[in-house]
């Protein structure tokens with residue numbers, strides 16, 4: 001039986017033979033495509049398997065080149081298989097290019113060792129934690145209506161896309177396990193979380209070795225890296241990201257002249273540091289939906305609170321999605337400005353008031369006090385209406401950690417001491433076998449943990465917003 005290490009080495013050798021390289025020196029040995037700039041390492045606190053710097057890297061430096069012939073795209077898979085090409089061409093009715101890529105990926109997987117991309121496919125994760133893979137319990141554990149709704153939408157989208165593709169997969173004579181909804185969810189999650197943008201196919205490409213980079217959220221540095229190439233991830237291209245053109249990402253992209261995907265260091269790195277890639281600008285809910293993880297510190301996170309319809313009507317100068325609370329608890333500029341205006345009696349909304357509102361200035365102390373009290377009370381009422389408190393969620397996370405601890409063999413008796421949500425999970429799933437979980441249940445626990453982590457982060461933002469408003473009020477009164 002080959003070890004993970006051996007198969008990874010084979011994969012890196014296979015990639016080197018195709019011209020994948022982390023060196024601009026083309027005379028580099030073909031034993032591995034890495035070793036000059038990067039190496040595969042484990043980063044347990046930031047994405048698990050990823051790429052580390054094997055030397056100091058300078059911002060803007062080319063760190064990886066993946067020739068077009070190594071990329072998995074619908075086009076490259078069809079070019080290698082007449083049967084697949086003919087069947088796909090007979091089904092132009094599939095509603096998205098992602099569906100075509102999913103079918104091709106499953107078809108390629110079904111070839112096993114005879115697939116050209118086998119060394120790469122072998123190292124793809126077997127499970128994902130994207131929202132579309134959540135069961136009912138994990139979905140409900142998100143608690144917040146918008147998040148539960150996002151999960152429902154993701155689950156039903158995957159189901160309907162699978163139903164549309166089933167006839168084609170039958171015609172391709174895929175083994176039942178590759179035709180299943182489970183396999184479809186796997187393929188869709190692979191594509192959602194791993195594809196990079198290419199100009200010739202909106203479904204993007206799977207980029208061997210290039211898809212080992214873990215995620216770094218865009219910070220202030222991403223606005224002035226003009227010397228590096230332009231890049232977008234596929235989810236961004238599909239419109240999931242609402243940033244402006246000027247904030248386009250700069251870590252890499254397909255270079256037509258080099259006929260290769262080129263990836264650049266987005267900042268300076270020290271030896272041993274994890275080299276990261278920015279896939280786009282995402283809130284935590286979007287990260288969970290498209291990539292299956294969240295960031296405790298995410299400057300792009302946004303918390304939306306329910307607002308009165310008359311307030312939305314007033315906010316015509318600002319898009320609805322600009323009315324939110326930043327992760328650090330500060331209400332957005334647009335939210336504060338809209339509330340300032342909304343809390344002025346209609347008869348007093350004259351030109352001078354409007355000028356102050358659009359300039360982002362306080363209208364009066366009295367008005368500012370009303371705004372801060374309103375926001376603070378709204379956050380309190382949202383927190384009150386959720387099934388568990390912030391403190392309870394912290395305890396639930398600790399209990400989940402106990403459940404996941406392989407060293408801890410839990411007695412049913414001990415489980416009885418857990419809070420009701422944990423006991424509910426154990427009852428529903430009823431799978432505490434010999435004091436631990438089977439592999440499948442561990443996967444469920446990981447997803448449920450993500451839901452609790454997400455809602456806890458959401459609640460912390462609301463609590464921080466209350467503190468922010470109180471502090472403002474202390475200064476005002």
Ligand SMILES: C[S@@+](CC[C@H](N)C(=O)[O-])C[C@H]1O[C@@H](n2cnc3c(N)ncnc32)[C@H](O)[C@@H]1O
Nearest residue numbers: 046047048049193194211212213214215291293
């Ligand atoms: C393109 S892959 C990156 C490589 C991946 N870690 C692997 O082992 O193949 C993207 C996936 O890596 C994980 N990931 C990336 N960045 C992460 C981060 N900052 N924190 C946690 N997980 C991360 C998520 O599972 C995500 O869907």
